[in-house]
Amino acid sequence: MTAPGGTITPAVSGAIAGHYLGLVADGDELGATELVDDLLKDGVPAQRVIVDLIGATQARVGDLWAANQWSVAREHAATAVGERALAAVAARTTTPTARGRIALACVDGEWHGLPARMLAELLRLDGWRVDFLGASVPGRHLITHLHQTGPDAVALSCMIPTRLPRAHAAITACRSAGVPVIAGGRGFGPGGRWAERLGAHAWAASGEEAVTLLADRWPPRNMTDFPLPDGEAFIGDEEYTHLVRSRPQLIATAMDRLPVAYPPAHDYDDAQLEATTDDMGHIADFLAAALYIGEQTIFTDFTEWTTYVLQSRGVPPTALRIGLGLIRDQLVDFPTATSMLDAALAGLPAR
């Protein structure tokens, strides 16, 4: 991509990134796609546009939402602009297929499709034939696709740990179908440490890392552990099973007891009650994921992040403390769950 005469490859400057964030903030599809077009015309490599402009901005958008500076509507509109900009990159670049075929999907229930879509483009630029199956792909559809197309790899994206049990089911099925799996996304934990536990052959921290790994170290050597090392096809235990099965009861009881434990809840309107019910559901779901993997961190990360998100919206940590307590009271017979809740409670900031 170096211009004739040996000039330095143009890059995405901070000023351009700042301008692009402005376009994204306005939901200005046209402006964003024209900016991308111009960068490509100026010789900026498509990979840099994807990673340094579209990807970096998307991370900023998430931060702005978490800090309550942006509304949900604006975050979604911004993400849509990112997808259009990415499509513009795809439309303006062609790469001959020089490598194998890869299927790329977000885990069932995982709706953060943009990171996976960016990886799809990066892989395509690296010469892979890519089948991007989209956000929230049911496991069965993924496996059907594998039998129909016989790819050399499956790349599975998971951004939220609550989807890990379903990611595990998908990975196990891919292995059974004889296709190696590369996992990606922060849902697989810091450094992807839960990816291997769930049977993935590899994990990549970023799209670019995934591209390098698939180019240099594929197929993986441990393919012969077929379909799975003994005893790893089933994980999770009876505490996990109980928590998932009794989820509706758990939430209903917590909501019944809420006004006594937290008097302001007496005056909640329907929307507030619904939002609180959702929050109870999140507590149950993250706790279930932590139990499934056997990792306290999954739950503690969730409570820390929730504390931050609530604080930036003016909600005191007491509310979360009470929520955790209401769930804990119903799980006294479950030592692992109780100790996870206790550890999370101990980590909450004082009111």
Add this chain to the structure above:
Amino acid sequence: MTALRPAPALLEAAFEAAREAMVLCTADRVVVMANEAARHLLPSARPGSPAPAPLPADGADSFQAEHEGRQLYGMRRELDDGHHAWFLRDHTEELARTTALEVERSRTAFLAEAGRRLSASLHMRRCVRTAVELAATHLADAAIVVLPPERRQSAWTRLLPGLPVEEGTLREPQLGEVPGLLEALGGFPPIPSRWLDPSQAPGWLVPAGFGPVGALLVIPLPGNAEPAGALILARCGPAAVFTSEDEVLARIFAARAGAAVSAAVLYREQVDTTAILQADLLPPELPEPEGFELTGAYQAAREGLRIGGDFYDVFGPAGASTDTVIALGDVCGTGPEAAVLTGKVRQTLRALRLVHTEPAAMLTVLNEALLQQSSRQPRFVTMVIGSVHRIDHGRVQLELASGGHPAPLVLRHDGSVEEVPTSGTLIGVLPRTVVRPATVELAPGELCLLYSDGLTEARGGPTGTEQFGEGRLHQALSECRGMPGAVAVERIRQLVSDWVRGGDSDDIAMLAVRAPTRTPLSLRGGGAPAQSPYVIAARRGDRRPRNF
């Protein structure tokens, strides 16, 4: 007690009769006595002669050696200061049994691995690759699978250990160059390796580095009443052979590989057929009409095929009409039967659209058409048909008619959500239909959503059994104020998916029409973005991105 002390002759007779081979020697290794069993194993062990080989001379107290084709094992015991004895055992049969058992075990393990790996995939190419991987690892130095010719070309897959799998095609006449290959592909019984002359193998069969082929084996892969292909095994080196045991094992393996490949062939045929049938039943690619945004989303019920009873379709301007016609409906039931009726309804609409443009009239005629077709089971449809066109000032007008379908929703720019006041009877049940059409206008940024009841009836939530409901849909839509149509539809899909949390849900179809806003959308509080050299006349008139 002297009577119980045996006479030397008696002891000697007992020694002679013992089944264990025994040789009595002096300290300086001269044989004193050897019983019959010992003489059988070591004929030269005669009294007075030196202890014969393989009895060790170095004072070792045990040995294991092959002697005249037998596996002998001996242990030495000191008897008194001047004598020792060798006790000998013949392990020949035992060793042979152990070796046979190990061979059998490794065959069983190989066949178990083969069965497991071959059954993993229903994909043809993967099955063939797995077959050559297994064969090259366990059966030969090179393994090649050749598939039956299709259009005078045969696909082949080859693997040599340490090299990547290679794939290619052969012209049909070349098949005859490999001894036994035409017979194998022609469904004849396998020809024993000793009848195949490896020197006749063509040069292209194995790479040059492989060296001359020493032994060749060509076996049919049994398939669906005709061979699924042929497996060619080659061993290198002048002394290479395939024993009859090797051939038996290779045939058993070929039977399994053939079964896997032919299952993959059947699956592929079925997939191809289904894909052709599905092509007309899946939601259409939406056009990008001038003046308004169209977004569709379709999610099939979890179980079964990705086609079902919900559908939407869009028909661009045709004939004298400049309107775009949109339709979204729900055929009773799910699965292939519902999908077939869906296809009929969509075809009928496509034709109807050429003569009628009024949605209410289209519904009435569709009703008559459905009533006339005989069907074993009564089938009905609920649907909304709309006729869309642009009016002045970026506004969009929709004329909508409902046949027993949930009323479309309109999202106004202030975030309020209205139901379109159209109603009517089910389509395909009663001879007379009553349809009350309605007209709505969308200002820039406003959106009209057509949806199927799979959306509002999706069960989930905190209890796992509650319906998503119209209230939540209104609320969700209200929160989509200012979003482009595609974003709004995606957000509602996501909310419903979170609501059902992986549980079963019915088909869901959505179709949104939105009057676009002029860019930029003022979602942001701050002023206009800083001008940059990259924004070149960004806002020229009505230009919209259309390539994607």
